[in-house]
Amino acid sequence: MAKVTIIGAGAMGSALTVPLIDNGHQVRLWGTELDTEIIEAVRKGQPHPKHKHCIPSQVLTYTVSELEQAATEADLIIMAITSEALGKIFKRVLPYIKPGMIVGTVSKGFEYGVDGDIIILPDLLESLLPLNLRPEVRFVAVGGPCKATELLWRTPTGVTYASKDIQAAQYMRKLLLTNEYRIEVTTDVIGTEACAALKNAYAVGLGMAEGFRQKQGLPFNNTKSALFTYAIREMKSLSLALGGTIHPVYGFPGIGDLEVTGEAGRNRMLGEVIGGGLTASQAIAKMQAEQITVEGYPAIRFGYNLAKQLARDGKLALKEIPLLEGLYNVLYQDAEAFTTMGSVIRKYTS
Amino acid sequence: MAKVTIIGAGAMGSALTVPLIDNGHQVRLWGTELDTEIIEAVRKGQPHPKHKHCIPSQVLTYTVSELEQAATEADLIIMAITSEALGKIFKRVLPYIKPGMIVGTVSKGFEYGVDGDIIILPDLLESLLPLNLRPEVRFVAVGGPCKATELLWRTPTGVTYASKDIQAAQYMRKLLLTNEYRIEVTTDVIGTEACAALKNAYAVGLGMAEGFRQKQGLPFNNTKSALFTYAIREMKSLSLALGGTIHPVYGFPGIGDLEVTGEAGRNRMLGEVIGGGLTASQAIAKMQAEQITVEGYPAIRFGYNLAKQLARDGKLALKEIPLLEGLYNVLYQDAEAFTTMGSVIRKYTS
Incomplete structure (x- = not known):
């Protein structure tokens, strides 16, 4: 059993709890200040306000002020944040990023790097890490056709996990792979x-x-x-x-x-x-x-x-x-x- | 102006008359015994019974008994026949195939060759040619996303013409290329x-x-x-x-x-x-x-x-x-x- 923290309780963040719970992991879902209503609904056992479906009851939920409890000692952190807010939220997660940790990201988009050039999102995240942590933290980017709601009812799905370190992609794959949520890995981030x-x-x-x-x-x-x-x-x-x-x-x-x-x-x-x-x-x-x-x-x-x-x-x-x-x-x-x-x-x- | 004979007056055969007429060619549409009703309707200026649209009035039409008049001295013959009937109908066209002629085919499928192995349709057509004609006749296969009816109202469309002889593909492309019917060529038949x-x-x-x-x-x-x-x-x-x-x-x-x-x-x-x-x-x-x-x-x-x-x-x-x-x-x-x-x-x- 691994400890997995999902940062962002929107449609995709909440849906990824399904394969993780199916595999018996401890799943911690943290909501940003925009997700307060979502976390409250999930705590009451109500459907998720975004996609109107219930997520597994085993998921541990954390409101915006409970980031420390959510992220401490995680084996895997998954960033499930819109591309515009990704950098800002990742900065708040930084204190809980430890050497050896694997960070997944499901955001899709581009951003501007420090020199004003356009960069891909895993490079944005890496650039925000303190220098001493950069060699110690590995990022895994998620691509492929995956409507979040379909994860909830376990539709047969195929996605790609990409990491410069193939073992990091394989580790994340191992935690999430189910009979229905299928994953290929690549080093082509x-x-x-x-x-x-x-x-x-x-x-x-x-x-x-x-x-x-x-x-x-x-x-x-x-x-x-x-x-x-x-x-x-x-x-x-x-x-x-x-x-x-x-x-x-x-x-x-x-x-x-x-x-x-x-x-x-x-x-x-x-x-x-x-x-x-x-x-x-x-x-x-x-x-x-x-x-x-x-x-x-x-x-x-x-x-x-x-x-x-x-x-x-x-x-x-x-x-x-x-x-x-x-x-x-x-x-x-x-x-x-x-x-x-x-x-x-x-x-x-x- | 080229003389183009279309063998088969079904949906695709009749639709290909549009770019050809738009380019000012003489277009002869020959119907098989299954197309008699179609040819009659077209002759009366009525909509084509298959797709319920009228085809250009300049198209010359030929019934099943008028193959000779339809095919004589054609610069280009286009086989627009279902894959199952393609070989049978092509045998009837053979007497009108002359050295130097280009034969296009829009049929999609496979067939069995003489040794019982599965072959592609241009190879089937070539195998039916008399030996002396084989070096003299060039085939052009048509691939790509093209709903026949959309040719009738000149939807922007992109297709591929493939021929072992790229000049044959380019010749056929030249006859059919319009502002809306766009064609790439390849030697990969x-x-x-x-x-x-x-x-x-x-x-x-x-x-x-x-x-x-x-x-x-x-x-x-x-x-x-x-x-x-x-x-x-x-x-x-x-x-x-x-x-x-x-x-x-x-x-x-x-x-x-x-x-x-x-x-x-x-x-x-x-x-x-x-x-x-x-x-x-x-x-x-x-x-x-x-x-x-x-x-x-x-x-x-x-x-x-x-x-x-x-x-x-x-x-x-x-x-x-x-x-x-x-x-x-x-x-x-x-x-x-x-x-x-x-x-x-x-x-x-x-």
């Missing part, structure tokens, strides 16, 4: 993280094809699958330019996660309303009014700026990413979606 | 054809995940995207074992066509009713009663037997294709779908 962040951006494009259908009253399956193909191709270019490999792109983090993200969810929905006729400005204003955050929106800007950064460093040519550029033009320059996506497909085949 | 045939098989598996949803009242997105990822992985193994490359697998014929086939259509529907609780025997009987043909059903047997043939020749290990084997067990041995697919995912990650 860069490729895994690049896919995890970028698929949200590309899913907005897939949603646009659904929006064209609604607006024009005809299906655009051909267009959607062409964009899907290009999205994978561009993820490959970006992963390679960053120093990653093709393997995560053609596995769970790339193909798999793009498939699930393109089927449903908020990223696709944002694309849908734009494809359906709203300008991006109108769509974003509408979402902000409804207090809906869509990861794909900042991911498109991060991705495009990352591509420009890689081009500046001679690692990528911008003509390798016409779809990402087209998405940037639609989302941040109010370019017309149908014309832009048609032009992307023509660029690829000219 | 084997990989393109393997994907084209196998995606129908794997789409049945994706449909099963949709069926689980209906039966259990919960989504199985994680399962579907894991199966999607494995399908691409197995197409890669099979393409390489056959002597093809990875490129079509990771392009339109593989990723792209699997995406569109998994979204809708009869292959997915077959999987859905089985995932929803019917045994394969029941599902097949039901479809036969309704006179519905599903390409994925024979494709699963062809694919699995092809894998065994490749294993016999030392080119593939059967453990590389657990999903295809699982699909064979469900479709041809009445194995239970949910258990089998769960077991496939475990095999991959054990």
